[in-house]
Amino acid sequence: MNAPTRVPNNLEAFWMPYTANRQFKSNPRMFVAAKDMHYTTSDGRQVLDGTAGLWCCNAGHSRPKIVEAIQSQVAELDYAPAFQMGHPKAFELASRLVQLTPQGMDHVFFTNSGSEAVDTALKTALAYHRVRGEGSRFRLIGRERGYHGVGFGGISVGGIVANRKMFGTMLTGVDHIRHTHDLSRNAFSREQPEFGAEYAEDLERVIQLHDASTIAAVIVEPVAGSTGVLIPPKGYLERIRAICDKYGILLIFDEVITGFGRLGTPFAADYFGVTPDLMTVAKGITSGVIPMGAVFVKKEIYDAFMQGPEHLIEFFHGYTYSANPVACAAALGTLDTYHEEGLLTRAADLAAYWADAVHSFKGLPHVIDTRNLGLIGAIELESIAGQPTKRAFTAFLNAYEKGLLIRTTGDIIALSPPLIVSKAQIDELAGILTDVLKTLD
Numbered sequence: 001m002n003a004p005t006r007v008p009n010n011l012e013a014f015w016m017p018y019t020a021n022r023q024f025k026s027n028p029r030m031f032v033a034a035k036d037m038h039y040t041t042s043d044g045r046q047v048l049d050g051t052a053g054l055w056c057c058n059a060g061h062s063r064p065k066i067v068e069a070i071q072s073q074v075a076e077l078d079y080a081p082a083f084q085m086g087h088p089k090a091f092e093l094a095s096r097l098v099q100l101t102p103q104g105m106d107h108v109f110f111t112n113s114g115s116e117a118v119d120t121a122l123k124t125a126l127a128y129h130r131v132r133g134e135g136s137r138f139r140l141i142g143r144e145r146g147y148h149g150v151g152f153g154g155i156s157v158g159g160i161v162a163n164r165k166m167f168g169t170m171l172t173g174v175d176h177i178r179h180t181h182d183l184s185r186n187a188f189s190r191e192q193p194e195f196g197a198e199y200a201e202d203l204e205r206v207i208q209l210h211d212a213s214t215i216a217a218v219i220v221e222p223v224a225g226s227t228g229v230l231i232p233p234k235g236y237l238e239r240i241r242a243i244c245d246k247y248g249i250l251l252i253f254d255e256v257i258t259g260f261g262r263l264g265t266p267f268a269a270d271y272f273g274v275t276p277d278l279m280t281v282a283k284g285i286t287s288g289v290i291p292m293g294a295v296f297v298k299k300e301i302y303d304a305f306m307q308g309p310e311h312l313i314e315f316f317h318g319y320t321y322s323a324n325p326v327a328c329a330a331a332l333g334t335l336d337t338y339h340e341e342g343l344l345t346r347a348a349d350l351a352a353y354w355a356d357a358v359h360s361f362k363g364l365p366h367v368i369d370t371r372n373l374g375l376i377g378a379i380e381l382e383s384i385a386g387q388p389t390k391r392a393f394t395a396f397l398n399a400y401e402k403g404l405l406i407r408t409t410g411d412i413i414a415l416s417p418p419l420i421v422s423k424a425q426i427d428e429l430a431g432i433l434t435d436v437l438k439t440l441d
């Protein structure tokens with residue numbers, strides 16, 4: 001492989017996303033190659049991928065089936081519009097995906113990212129009520145500490161102040177229910193926290209406030225990832241589902257992180273036994289290799305559009321790159337890899353071992369919580385009072401120097417290795433992180 005092995009001379013032009021640009025550019029960190037569980041850095045070191053890139057490389061890196069699928073597709077049919085035209089791989093992929101989704105979720109709309117999937121799902125929910133003659137339902141309900149990407153729909157239903165405050169205008173008609181994270185009752189939970197199913201009743205409060213007839217949909221991440229791995233208390237999602245059913249409100253699960261095996265089942269909906277009406281995915285759909293997202297909808301939703309008033313039958317929505325042939329090929333190669341290697345259930349096989357590793361950090365300096373579900377883990381550190389510097393970010397820098405990639409949000413360290421991780425690599429990850437945590441000020 002002819003990977004470049006030096007840092008480019010000029011780092012100015014690239015405005016990096018979600019990065020403190022000036023800080024990074026004074027001390028850059030670069031990956032120049034990746035294979036299976038490891039990245040290679042520009043200074044020639046191997047870094048164990050403890051985060052599957054950004055929660056996306058579920059099959060690991062540079063996997064042959066995915067690489068081959070992309071190479072042969074781009075040489076055969078590089079691009080075809082999906083507006084009024086088709087190409088076979090889009091239909092093949094759609095059929096294969098809906099065999100994997102919970103029963104009844106048997107139609108799929110393709111996007112190019114999680115953010116686009118979220119905005120597509122919100123628009124679909126609003127339009128669904130309109131085509132059925134219930135246009136009074138215009139409100140969208142999200143959750144505090146929810147992350148749903150960076151489109152205006154996503155930041156509006158999302159519950160992260162930092163993502164909202166710079167931009168002024170948000171969607172109108174949006175409200176939020178409370179989040180479920182409560183360390184006073186649930187610190188150091190293994191798998192789902194015991195306490196807090198009643199937080200779902202906050203949805204009743206918001207419904208009473210606005211009147212159910214005005215509410216179109218509720219969107220939640222089954223497990224909130226980007227805001228620090230917030231695992232739903234036992235019974236919580238079931239109650240959210242029941243309340244939505246009671247009032248005819250659509251339930252959207254944002255499965256951008258939890259989709260494609262992260263919890264040891266194809267989707268979090270399977271893990272929790274709760275089926276939403278719409279489901280957003282991205283990331284793992286192509287193992288992160290080519291941008292792609294999707295929205296799955298129940299048959300009733302698709303049918304409502306097909307049977308709706310004639311002037312509304314066409315859904316005025318779509319992207320130039322919806323169902324891009326190369327992305328479809330990458331997704332098909334990814335599904336083949338998942339199936340051949342049993343990756344969609346591998347997190348279940350590893351869950352107990354993983355849980356032991358995650359909870360082994362309990363008792364280390366500043367650790368106020370450890371939590372896990374499937375192949376997700378989090379370590380929450382005590383914040384330094386009144387200081388913008390985050391201990392977790394120092395841990396990230398130190399871990400990188402020692403050969404491990406972790407992800408941080410505030411003072412929470414999130415872990416989500418590729419689903420091909422071995423037990424020995426889990427031990428290695430835990431060993432490096434233990435060293436890092438022991439030496440944190």
Ligand code: PMP
Nearest residue numbers: 113114115147148149254256257
């Ligand atoms: N929803 C969730 C739950 C996510 O975690 C993310 C990305 N971390 C997104 C949406 C946005 O996805 P993207 O970055 O592909 O737009």
